[in-house]
Amino acid sequence: MLVDGFGREVTGVRISLTDRCNFDCVYCHNEGLGDTRGPMEPQDEEMSTDDVVRFLEVAEEFDVEAVKFTGGEPMLREDLESIVRRTPDSMAASLTTNGVFLPGRSEKLVEAGLDRVNVSQDALDPAAFREVTKSGAYDDVIEGVMAAVDAGLTPVKLNMVVFEATAGYVPEMVEHVAEREGLQLQLIEYMPELAGRPDWAIDIERVHGWLADQADRIEHREMHDRRRYWIDGGLVEVVDPVGNEEFCANCHRVRVTHTGHLKGCLNRNDDLKPMGEMTKPEIRTAFREVVNDRVPYYGEYMIKDGDEWVLNEKYIDA
């Protein structure tokens, strides 16, 4: 297993299979890949099925335990089932999707070996959903979540980005997952680093405070030092990276862009590593290098100057 200079073992990889998307969410960081808008057709620069599989085989050599397929919208890739089928058996495979294409494909993904799925759902209200995603596909997403639960892709985690426009929907989303078997809620702190609009952020500690008041039990996950709240039998996890040194100190993930570049941190684009022609020796070398160069974003790349997080001088020319 590879370990970076800060003692963080790399146990997971997150692969953006495309930067294309059928939604246009107002907050989208697109995993640091830029705009999601553009042609919906497969693009030449995207990694091929074989490239992705070769990368996963090398990740397996390095004892990586889990892969997350994401994007853009990963279900726009028609070879997704094939990629999942060819993922090494030793790796847990999961998917983060906007859910629209889950009806009709969930069963096939299960047959291919997918373990579970996260579906983005920011509200239980079609008008609010449209406002955030710029899409009228609310009913398809609800159907997609049900299809995933029925197919056994559980726990299905509903990803809700908490910001100005959605914060008011938190209580009903908490109730929603408590009432339904197979669902969990992930409240994701809005990250302005790549999306802009810092004024949309809300104080995530207030959300923690509210959840703690409702909770029967509170747990800590080692990964990202995430806090989890059991409320009326439902599980709510908070993903709160912004300005959080503890989160970054427990970050065990390396990312891959749709163009086949390794990336040490979601928030950085100055550490992209090409993998050449994506032969196994090239992938191995680039993987070792990206792990070697990893730093905790908050705490090393961004450092505290009084109460402010400022860019560490060391990385300005990097």
Ligand SMILES: Nc1nc2c(ncn2[C@@H]2O[C@H](COP(=O)(O)OP(=O)(O)OP(=O)(O)O)[C@@H](O)[C@H]2O)c(=O)[nH]1
């Ligand atoms: N800054 C930062 N944000 C992350 C990281 N991991 C997840 N997130 C945020 O959480 C969002 C949802 O992540 P998912 O891939 O659905 O789920 P996850 O909770 O990370 O993974 P699982 O719990 O394994 O399903 C991401 O798109 C990011 O916005 C991370 O390592 N760093």
Ligand SMILES: C[S@@+](CC[C@H](N)C(=O)[O-])C[C@H]1O[C@@H](n2cnc3c(N)ncnc32)[C@H](O)[C@@H]1O
């Ligand atoms: C970039 S999307 C890719 C996968 C898929 N299209 C989806 O929406 O689930 C992955 C996750 O990032 C979250 N996300 C996007 N922009 C964000 C931001 N600025 N802050 C926090 N989370 C964000 C989305 O809600 C989604 O759950």
Ligand code: SF4
């Ligand atoms: S569905 Fe996912 S990739 Fe598409 S715009 Fe929304 S958050 Fe971004």
Ligand code: SF4
């Ligand atoms: S170092 Fe921090 S910001 Fe970067 S990917 Fe890991 S947790 Fe996210």
